[in-house]
Amino acid sequence: GIQVEQSPPDLILQEGANSTLRCNFSDSVNNLQWFHQNPWGQLINLFYIPSGTKQNGRLSATTVATERYSLLYISSSQTTDSGVYFCVCSNYQLIWGAGTKLIIKP
């Protein structure tokens, strides 16, 4: 089955810093989403991005489907960005990466 690998596993940054989270997947996928899980467990859909580039405020994402990777960029980090970021791929069922745990210090 499809393998989804995320890096780094943990990231600690100062407020205001920029970061790049990476997701590699082992086979072609029809669907790729980035989710943010906040400390209360709520999963927030950030991007639905099987290919191309999208931007939403301070966040943007790029998926290069031919090279089987996706990047999530967070600029000017805020403490509310803390949580776990999951890359999730699917052709039929969701395959989850292990997540990147991001801590933004004030």
Add this chain to the structure above:
Amino acid sequence: ETGVTQSPTHLIKTRGQQVTLRCSSQSGHNTVSWYQQALGQGPQFIFQYYREEENGRGNFPPRFSGLQFPNYSSELNVNALELDDSALYLCASSLMTGTSYGYTFGSGTRLTVV
């Protein structure tokens, strides 16, 4: 449009009991899937329902069962609860059209088995 609603938000059960968790899918979505997330881990796929039929299942024993209703809402039932069943249970809905579809998640039900 309404999002995905799960109930209850928190639940405490005793080992050996049975539990039913509920999920109302997002308006317009026809597919519901359930996930178990243990503390500090990523969600694990339990099963998925499309048009009231199970169309995918993860590595969970038969005591985990489910239903999808004509309005696309869903239930997850767990029999003979074990301590390891303590977790956050997440429901997600999606619109299955061809091969490409996005998922929306509920806030989850946190189940504690004592």
